[in-house]
Amino acid sequence: MTDKALLLVNLGSPASTEVADVRRYLDQFLMDPYVIDLPWPLRRLLVSLILRRRPAQSAHAYASIWWPEGSPLVEISRRLHRAVIPHWPHGPVELAMRYGEPSIEGALLRLAGQGISHVVLAPLYPQFADSTLTTVVEEARRVIRQQELDLELSVLPPFYDQPEYLDALLARARPYLEQGFDHLLLSFHGLPERHLHKRDASGAHCLKGAECCRRAEGSVLEGCYRAQCLRTAHGFAERAGLGPQRWSLSFQSRLGRAKWIEPYTEARLDELAAEGVKKLLVMCPAFVADCLETLEEIGQRGREQFLAAGGEEFVLIPCLNDDPAWAQALVQLCQRAPVEL
Ligand SMILES: C=CC1=C(C)c2cc3[nH]c(cc4nc(cc5[nH]c(cc1n2)c(C)c5CCC(=O)O)C(CCC(=O)O)=C4C)c(C)c3C=C
Ligand SMILES: [Fe+2]
Numbered sequence: 001m002t003d004k005a006l007l008l009v010n011l012g013s014p015a016s017t018e019v020a021d022v023r024r025y026l027d028q029f030l031m032d033p034y035v036i037d038l039p040w041p042l043r044r045l046l047v048s049l050i051l052r053r054r055p056a057q058s059a060h061a062y063a064s065i066w067w068p069e070g071s072p073l074v075e076i077s078r079r080l081h082r083a084v085i086p087h088w089p090h091g092p093v094e095l096a097m098r099y100g101e102p103s104i105e106g107a108l109l110r111l112a113g114q115g116i117s118h119v120v121l122a123p124l125y126p127q128f129a130d131s132t133l134t135t136v137v138e139e140a141r142r143v144i145r146q147q148e149l150d151l152e153l154s155v156l157p158p159f160y161d162q163p164e165y166l167d168a169l170l171a172r173a174r175p176y177l178e179q180g181f182d183h184l185l186l187s188f189h190g191l192p193e194r195h196l197h198k199r200d201a202s203g204a205h206c207l208k209g210a211e212c213c214r215r216a217e218g219s220v221l222e223g224c225y226r227a228q229c230l231r232t233a234h235g236f237a238e239r240a241g242l243g244p245q246r247w248s249l250s251f252q253s254r255l256g257r258a259k260w261i262e263p264y265t266e267a268r269l270d271e272l273a274a275e276g277v278k279k280l281l282v283m284c285p286a287f288v289a290d291c292l293e294t295l296e297e298i299g300q301r302g303r304e305q306f307l308a309a310g311g312e313e314f315v316l317i318p319c320l321n322d323d324p325a326w327a328q329a330l331v332q333l334c335q336r337a338p339v340e341l
C-alpha cells in the first residue's frame, strides 16, 4: 500500500561555495522569523547588515569542507535517504531541505501528485527549537494551504531522549570511547537565550539557575531546547557509563551580539586545556549529519584552538550520518512516535 509517505527534512546548505549562492542561502535562512524573531523591518535591517560581510566569510569556510558531490550536509542527507527507503514499508520516502534545494514544496507536490494522502514529516533534529522544528512544520503547512494539497500531516517529535537515538549515538561513539580519552565534550548548537524565554510562558523556569533546565518537566521541557540538550547529554553519559568528571556539555555556533545559552564551546576548549586535558573527544549530538558547524567550526577551528591552548589530541566523533543502524532506528522512531497535526 502506498498511502503513507515519509518526508525527511534537514536544514539545507548553499547551492555552491560562490559568495552569491551563500548570500542567497543566508538571506533565506536568517529572514525566517523562527530564526531571527524580530518584526520584519528590524529583521530586514539586521540581516542586510549581516549580509555585508558574512557571505564571504562563510563561503570561505564552506570551501574548506565542500565535497566533490556538494555540501556535506546535503550529500549525507541524500545517503541517509537512500539508506532509509528499504526500511519504510508504507510508501515513498522523500528528502527535503528547509532552506535551498531540494525544497519542502517540491517534495510535497511530488507526493501529492502520486496520490499520497498522508505524510509523516521527520525534521532531522533531536531537540526542539522554533528554529528547527516549528519552522519545518509551518513551511509544510504553508505549502499544503497555498497549493491546496489534499495531504494529512503527522510529525516526528523531538527524539532527544528516545532509546533508538541514544543507542545509535552510543554505537557511533563506542569505538572512540574504547580508545581512551581524558574528557568528552558534548557540543550542541547554541540558541539565543531570548528563544528560551519566549517559550517559557510563566517566566518562572527557564534560565533561573544552573539546574533549572535539568529539572524541567511537562510543557517546560517540551519547549526548552536547553533542557532537551541536557537530557540527551545525561542520557548518553549514563548509557556510556561515564562519571561526571569524564564529560561536559557546551553550546557552539553563536551569531551576533545577543546572549546565547552557555557555556560556550569556545570557552570550554580553553578551560579544558588549562585543566590539563590532553586527549579530548568531541561529539555534536544536536546534528544528525556532519555539516559546516561540525566539520569546520569544531573539526578545524576548535581543534586548532584546543591544540594552541596546550591540548595534545583532539578527536571529533562523526555524526550519525548514514550509519545503517541509525537509518533503521530513524524508521523505528517514525513508525512509533509520529504525532498527528
Ligand atoms: C542543530 C540545530 C540548529 C539550531 C538550533 C540552529 C539555530 C540557529 N542557527 C543560526 C544561524 C546559523 N546556523 C548556520 C548553520 C547551521 N545551523 C545548523 C543547525 C541549527 N541551527 C546546521 C546544521 C548548520 C549547517 C548548515 C550547513 O550547510 O552545513 C548558519 C550558516 C553558516 C554560517 O554562516 O555560519 C547560520 C548563519 C541561528 C541564528 C540560530 C538560532 C536562532
Ligand atoms: Fe544554525
Ligand SMILES: [Fe+2]
Pocket: 196, 205, 206, 207, 212, 213, 216, 224, 226, 227
Ligand atoms: Fe529551560
